[in-house]
Amino acid sequence: MATANKNLSQYDKETIPNAKNFKFGIVVSEWNEDITQGLFQGAFDAFIDNGVLKENIVRWNVPGSFELIYGCKKLTESFEMLDAIIAVGSVIQGETKHFDFVCEGVTQGIKDLNLQQDIPVIFCVLTDNTKQQSIDRSGGKYGNKGTEAAIAAIKMAQLRKDAKFYKD
Numbered sequence: 001m002a003t004a005n006k007n008l009s010q011y012d013k014e015t016i017p018n019a020k021n022f023k024f025g026i027v028v029s030e031w032n033e034d035i036t037q038g039l040f041q042g043a044f045d046a047f048i049d050n051g052v053l054k055e056n057i058v059r060w061n062v063p064g065s066f067e068l069i070y071g072c073k074k075l076t077e078s079f080e081m082l083d084a085i086i087a088v089g090s091v092i093q094g095e096t097k098h099f100d101f102v103c104e105g106v107t108q109g110i111k112d113l114n115l116q117q118d119i120p121v122i123f124c125v126l127t128d129n130t131k132q133q134s135i136d137r138s139g140g141k142y143g144n145k146g147t148e149a150a151i152a153a154i155k156m157a158q159l160r161k162d163a164k165f166y167k168d
């Protein structure tokens with residue numbers, strides 16, 4: 001298993017671009033709110049640890065992971081100055097195939113946003129078989145996927161900035 005027995009959330013600050021001038025959005029699903037809040041906190045704390053100003057982080061909430069697609073799209077339209085967005089969700093297998101469709105839908109939707117819009121949208125949606133797996137990955141024994149998402153957001157914001165520089 002890719003994550004088991006590892007904490008993938010540790011990072012070397014020396015390898016992370018300075019983020020003090022970047023602006024980030026975080027769209028958070030309210031389904032499994034204890035998990036998504038843990039993911040949000042991991043991302044927020046990693047942003048601050050890498051120099052992002054609190055006033056440069058905007059948070060919107062949506063009902064469920066499927067609504068992350070529309071929420072991220074509208075956030076992009078409302079805040080054109082953002083350098084990257086993180087979509088935070090927690091999908092946990094229930095009795096039916098609904099899990100499969102929600103996971104596939106939000107995955108494809110966020111992929112489409114990255115193709116259609118100019119602001120990177122980072123995929124921080126847990127798709128777990130059990131609640132314990134979600135707990136382990138949102139600040140538990142396997143680290144925090146929110147932390148990893150924030151580092152990815154900073155790196156992609158820097159890539160976007162560098163790309164613009166070379167183009168202009």
Ligand SMILES: Nc1c(NC[C@H](O)[C@H](O)[C@H](O)CO)[nH]c(=O)[nH]c1=O
Nearest residue numbers: 029031063064065066089090091092
């Ligand atoms: N079961 C989970 C859901 N389901 C709700 C959907 O995301 C969506 O809000 C609904 O289908 C209305 O469009 N959402 C999660 O984020 N996590 C789940 O485990």
Ligand SMILES: CC(=O)[C@@H](O)COP(=O)(O)O
Nearest residue numbers: 092093094095096098099
């Ligand atoms: C991922 C879901 O939508 C799921 O948690 C809903 O549960 P169920 O499949 O038992 O209706």
